[in-house]
Amino acid sequence: MLRDLGAKLIGRVAPGSGRPCSPVEIALDRVSKRFPAGVVALDSVCLTVRPGEKLVVLGASGSGKSTLLRIVAGLEPFNEGRVEFDGADQAEVPAHHRFAAMIFQNPSLFPHLSVFENLAFGLRARESLEYAELQARVRETAAMLGLSGLLGRDPAALSGGERQRVAIGRAIAWRPRILLLDEPFASLDAPLRASLRDQIHLLHRQFGMTIIHVTHDQEEAFAMGDRIAILERGRIVQCDPPEKLYERPVRRSVGTFVGSPPMNFLPCLVERGDSGVSIRVVGDEPNLLGFQEWTEDGPFSTLKLGERCRRDLGIRPEQLEIASPSETLPTVGDSAAPLARVERVEFQGHERRVHFRLGSNVLILRNLGCEAPREGDFIRVRFDFGRGNWFDPVSGVALNGVENPFASGV
Ligand code: ADP
Numbered sequence: 001m002l003r004d005l006g007a008k009l010i011g012r013v014a015p016g017s018g019r020p021c022s023p024v025e026i027a028l029d030r031v032s033k034r035f036p037a038g039v040v041a042l043d044s045v046c047l048t049v050r051p052g053e054k055l056v057v058l059g060a061s062g063s064g065k066s067t068l069l070r071i072v073a074g075l076e077p078f079n080e081g082r083v084e085f086d087g088a089d090q091a092e093v094p095a096h097h098r099f100a101a102m103i104f105q106n107p108s109l110f111p112h113l114s115v116f117e118n119l120a121f122g123l124r125a126r127e128s129l130e131y132a133e134l135q136a137r138v139r140e141t142a143a144m145l146g147l148s149g150l151l152g153r154d155p156a157a158l159s160g161g162e163r164q165r166v167a168i169g170r171a172i173a174w175r176p177r178i179l180l181l182d183e184p185f186a187s188l189d190a191p192l193r194a195s196l197r198d199q200i201h202l203l204h205r206q207f208g209m210t211i212i213h214v215t216h217d218q219e220e221a222f223a224m225g226d227r228i229a230i231l232e233r234g235r236i237v238q239c240d241p242p243e244k245l246y247e248r249p250v251r252r253s254v255g256t257f258v259g260s261p262p263m264n265f266l267p268c269l270v271e272r273g274d275s276g277v278s279i280r281v282v283g284d285e286p287n288l289l290g291f292q293e294w295t296e297d298g299p300f301s302t303l304k305l306g307e308r309c310r311r312d313l314g315i316r317p318e319q320l321e322i323a324s325p326s327e328t329l330p331t332v333g334d335s336a337a338p339l340a341r342v343e344r345v346e347f348q349g350h351e352r353r354v355h356f357r358l359g360s361n362v363l364i365l366r367n368l369g370c371e372a373p374r375e376g377d378f379i380r381v382r383f384d385f386g387r388g389n390w391f392d393p394v395s396g397v398a399l400n401g402v403e404n405p406f407a408s409g410v
């Protein structure tokens with residue numbers, strides 16, 4: 001009731017229907033799913049999607065995305081855990097009573113029904129409307145999605161993009177409170193994908209439904225998500241706003257999966273001495289990267305005086321800079337400037353990707369200036385340790401110290 005009032009006050013009233021679309025909070029509590037052949041598709045998944053939030057689940061193929069979505073929709077039984085909508089357990093609630101609409105990668109329109117009848121399908125099934133009102137609602141939905149001129153067509157006479165717009169229209173015509181998107185744009189070309197993303201954003205602004213969108217495409221995830229949950233082999237390993245996910249991955253695998261090119265990693269040997277922490281690249285000839293001050297809440301807080309440890313340093317390509325030859329480079333402080341050999345320069349239009357060798361490691365930096373180095377050049381590379389991420393070399397878990405409390409993530 002209060003939620004409905006809140007939705008009304010902020011103007012999320014579904015036009016035509018006269019019914020506010022009150023968004024739902026979706027909570028998964030330790031949900032596990034094992035398929036009969038022994039495949040663990042979901043392993044104790046905990047995830048809360050806030051009312052009206054656009055949450056993207058990003059994961060490789062086979063990580064369990066579709067299974068998760070089908071469980072939320074009520075289409076798939078599961079072995080353990082609970083699914084709650086606004087705090088209410090959904091175990092006994094059948095799919096058609098969950099106010100959730102789902103859109104798939106390959107839209108399954110009814111081939112024998114016209115576009116109009118496809119759009120009207122969910123409305124007819126859920127509401128007993130007078131024909132004039134039904135027609136008004138269908139026309140309104142068609143207008144929102146640019147389908148007004150296609151209402152009389154059969155699905156067979158539509159392009160892929162038009163079919164997907166009809167599928168979106170059919171899903172939203174009855175104003176669901178939850179929209180579940182299963183890689184809906186994966187088979188479409190880039191401009192069409194961008195335009196359909198815009199349409200989902202507009203529909204969300206208008207109706208404010210809770211959205212869970214699953215994809216393997218990081219660009220899509222960044223374009224759509226208020227928050228992004230990373231799914232790895234059935235486990236949610238991090239759920240954060242896009243900026244935090246990119247800047248502070250809680251695991252090495254997240255740093256690799258998110259970002260193109262991915263995060264660079266350098267195996268380092270870290271030693272705490274009297275004047276601070278010295279950091280060297282592990283390799284044939286240990287290469288001194290620089291020094292860092294030791295602090296109690298820093299990434300090496302557990303390191304005692306005289307002790308050393310192995311850590312992997314993660315650096316994004318844009319956090320590395322080429323220092324000009326005339327520059328006086330700091331060797332002590334929070335910056336480093338090792339000498340590196342350029343292996344390859346890749347032209348990407350808006351940037352150049354400079355592949356360079358440091359010891360036995362090849363790293364990539366993003367170069368936006370017009371003075372790009374050439375293959376075989378020696379460059380000095382500068383970066384700020386404060387922006388780097390430190391990882392345990394065995395477990396891959398981020399160890400950034402207490403000032404960066406990202407280790408819990410979810
Ligand atoms: P995604 O959508 O991320 O590609 P899915 O949720 O479809 O992943 O699948 C997760 C895992 O469960 C995969 O290993 C897949 O092979 C397996 N799986 C999915 N559906 C079934 C099924 N009906 N029977 C057995 N295994 C399945």
Ligand code: MG
Nearest residue numbers: 065066067182
């Ligand atoms: Mg899938």
